[in-house]
Amino acid sequence: MLSDDRIKELREYVSSLEHPEEALVDLMHEAQSAYGYLSDEAAEAVADIAGVPVIKVEELATFYNLIFRRPVGRKVIFVCDSISCWVMGMENMFDYLKKKLGIDIGQTTADGAFTLLPICCLGACHVAPAMMVGEKLYGNLTPERIDEILEKERI
Amino acid sequence: MFQPLLTKNFHLGRPASLKEYEASGGYAGLRAALKMAPDEVIKAVIDSGLRGRGGAGFPTGKKWSLTDRKSPGPRYFLVNADEMEPGTFKDRFLMVRDPHQVIEGLLISGYATDAGKGYIFIRYEYCEAARALNVAIEEAKGAGFIGKDILGSGFSMEISVHRSAGRYECGEETALMNALEGRRANPRSKPPYPASKGFWMRPTTINNAETVANIPHIIKMGGNTWKSLAAYDGGAGTKLYGISGRVKNPGLFELPTGTPLKEIIETHGGGMQEGYSFKACLPGGASTPLITPNNLDVPMDFDAVSKVGSRMGTGCVTVFDDTCCIVRAMINNLLFFTRESCGWCTPCRDGLPFVHDILRRIEAGVAEMDELSVLEENCETIYPNSFCAFAPGAVDPVRSMLRLFRPEVEEHIKLKRCPINGTPSPPTPSPGGRGGL
Numbered sequence: 027m028l029s030d031d032r033i034k035e036l037r038e039y040v041s042s043l044e045h046p047e048e049a050l051v052d053l054m055h056e057a058q059s060a061y062g063y064l065s066d067e068a069a070e071a072v073a074d075i076a077g078v079p080v081i082k083v084e085e086l087a088t089f090y091n092l093i094f095r096r097p098v099g100r101k102v103i104f105v106c107d108s109i110s111c112w113v114m115g116m117e118n119m120f121d122y123l124k125k126k127l128g129i130d131i132g133q134t135t136a137d138g139a140f141t142l143l144p145i146c147c148l149g150a151c152h153v154a155p156a157m158m159v160g161e162k163l164y165g166n167l168t169p170e171r172i173d174e175i176l177e178k179e180r181i
Numbered sequence: 182m183f184q185p186l187l188t189k190n191f192h193l194g195r196p197a198s199l200k201e202y203e204a205s206g207g208y209a210g211l212r213a214a215l216k217m218a219p220d221e222v223i224k225a226v227i228d229s230g231l232r233g234r235g236g237a238g239f240p241t242g243k244k245w246s247l248t249d250r251k252s253p254g255p256r257y258f259l260v261n262a263d264e265m266e267p268g269t270f271k272d273r274f275l276m277v278r279d280p281h282q283v284i285e286g287l288l289i290s291g292y293a294t295d296a297g298k299g300y301i302f303i304r305y306e307y308c309e310a311a312r313a314l315n316v317a318i319e320e321a322k323g324a325g326f327i328g329k330d331i332l333g334s335g336f337s338m339e340i341s342v343h344r345s346a347g348r349y350e351c352g353e354e355t356a357l358m359n360a361l362e363g364r365r366a367n368p369r370s371k372p373p374y375p376a377s378k379g380f381w382m383r384p385t386t387i388n389n390a391e392t393v394a395n396i397p398h399i400i401k402m403g404g405n406t407w408k409s410l411a412a413y414d415g416g417a418g419t420k421l422y423g424i425s426g427r428v429k430n431p432g433l434f435e436l437p438t439g440t441p442l443k444e445i446i447e448t449h450g451g452g453m454q455e456g457y458s459f460k461a462c463l464p465g466g467a468s469t470p471l472i473t474p475n476n477l478d479v480p481m482d483f484d485a486v487s488k489v490g491s492r493m494g495t496g497c498v499t500v501f502d503d504t505c506c507i508v509r510a511m512i513n514n515l516l517f518f519t520r521e522s523c524g525w526c527t528p529c530r531d532g533l534p535f536v537h538d539i540l541r542r543i544e545a546g547v548a549e550m551d552e553l554s555v556l557e558e559n560c561e562t563i564y565p566n567s568f569c570a571f572a573p574g575a576v577d578p579v580r581s582m583l584r585l586f587r588p589e590v591e592e593h594i595k596l597k598r599c600p601i602n603g604t605p606s607p608p609t610p611s612p613g614g615r616g617g618l
Contacts, residue, residue, distance in 0.1 A: 047363030051346050089365040090346035092305050108267035109467050110425040110499045112513040146517055147267035148306055151425035152432045161308040
């Protein structure tokens with residue numbers, strides 16, 4: 027949930043802009059972290075703050091792969107599945123993560139800790155294979171390192 | 182002895198502070214530029230021969246000179262830091278190690294093109310880079326480099342960082358403008374060109390982050406001196422080259438533009454790891470055609486790499502070793518492009534999943550020999566008929582595979598399995614969701 031005070035601040039910020047639409051992506055990010063994902067309620071809050079129809083928010087939200095219209099875990103694991111990570115054995119890391127977490131790509135662990143998703147090149151090719159957990163980037167993945175990372179990142 | 186320019190503060194291993202950046206000669210370019218006329222700044226950039234570092238290689242000075250500086254403002258300068266070309270990791274380093282360099286470049290670029298507002302468009306995944314930029318912007322504001330009447334020159338500029346939310350298409354310049362305007366990031370028709378009607382239909386100039394980071398050095402050294410740093414006659418200045426794959430020393434290196442590909446791989450990348458041999462490489466990202474061992478002497482610059490049938494692209498090389506099945510490598514590449522297609526035009530939206538499916542059938546050992554001509558025909562149809570440069574970039578490596586690795590592709594079909602990975606792997610679901618053939 028966004029607090030009333032924060033909504034007030036955001037409204038002031040939006041009204042200071044010449045083109046309020048420029049704030050839509052920022053607002054979606056903020057609402058997403060407040061609500062856990064961009065729920066209908068969150069999308070309505072964004073539309074209301076920006077002064078645009080909800081359909082406009084929906085149109086944008088469904089374009090971006092980092093705006094989630096369905097619930098996700100407390101942290102999302104983004105595994106790079108692009109070419110340099112592929113060369114360095116990304117497919118095995120993906121298989122290991124699936125087995126370890128007991129979920130398939132796009133699913134969330136039963137305890138709600140992690141959602142597993144593929145992502146395009148994270149710009150960490152020199153330390154491939156790489157993944158991002160929440161906002162933290164990890165490279166040189168091995169099964170042992172993945173175990174340590176999951177242990178550390180689990181909340 | 183070669184002196185690094187772009188990477189001279191990289192040894193810190195963290196973002197250089199304003200103090201550190203200024204101690205290394207930072208903001209001297211801005212001070213010098215503000216004493217020049219905007220046309221003189223543009224002239225220096227034209228003299229430098231700098232070409233766009235995002236991959237297309239359009240001459241930067243020429244782009245700036247096309248910007249409409251007569252129509253009433255506001256005018257905008259956009260920095261494309263949406264680095265999403267697979268295999269590429271140069272802009273992230275620039276922003277996390279020396280964010281002020283990008284900001285100083287943007288300020289000079291804004292001065293030359295009379296833009297009062299600058300945006301740095303950065304992908305959401307680059308959290309550290311966004312933080313570094315925002316810290317640097319606050320520092321630069323405090324020092325009077327950003328804001329009203331910068332250093333008493335009468336020139337004013339505001340800068341903000343836009344954190345995007347994914348999708349490769351956002352890196353296409355007109356799609357990027359739509360994204361910034363809070364629309365779906367589909368490409369726009371040209372004309373009108375951004376130089377006259379771009380962001381919010383105002384005159385807009387857009388350059389890649391590495392392009393912009395070069396500007397302070399060009400102003401400080403003079404265009405001609407900067408140009409002479411290149412390693413061969415056709416080139417200009419220095420370039421960030423990346424190398425990844427099974428080499429001994431993968432990483433990012435600033436080298437004279439036109440350094441031979443072989444030197445990048447063997448000297449700087451340390452050569453192949455023990456037990457692996459070089460098979461082919463993508464010279465500058467997932468959208469650049471393959472280069473095989475017989476062309477490794479090529480100088481890494483736009484024109485030279487084009488002459489051997491590929492493109493320099495971003496200059497970040499992905500090496501394939503002898504354990505890589507080239508068909509499977511292309512399946513991986515097409516998976517990326519199919520998933521990232523913005524869906525605006527049919528050849529890309531529907532054509533790429535089709536190409537992906539044929540490749541999967543070949544790799545799984547269920548394709549017939551005549552499907553190769555279907556594959557070829559589809560690539561040739563998609564290439565010239567798509568709306569933006571995205572789909573040509575998607576099929577270009579596949580076309581190069583058919584040209585350079587025909588026997589390996591045919592062997593999959595003859596053996597009904599992958600000759601490198603042995604057992605066939607079952608076709609995975611198509612990301613386009615359009616089913617098999």
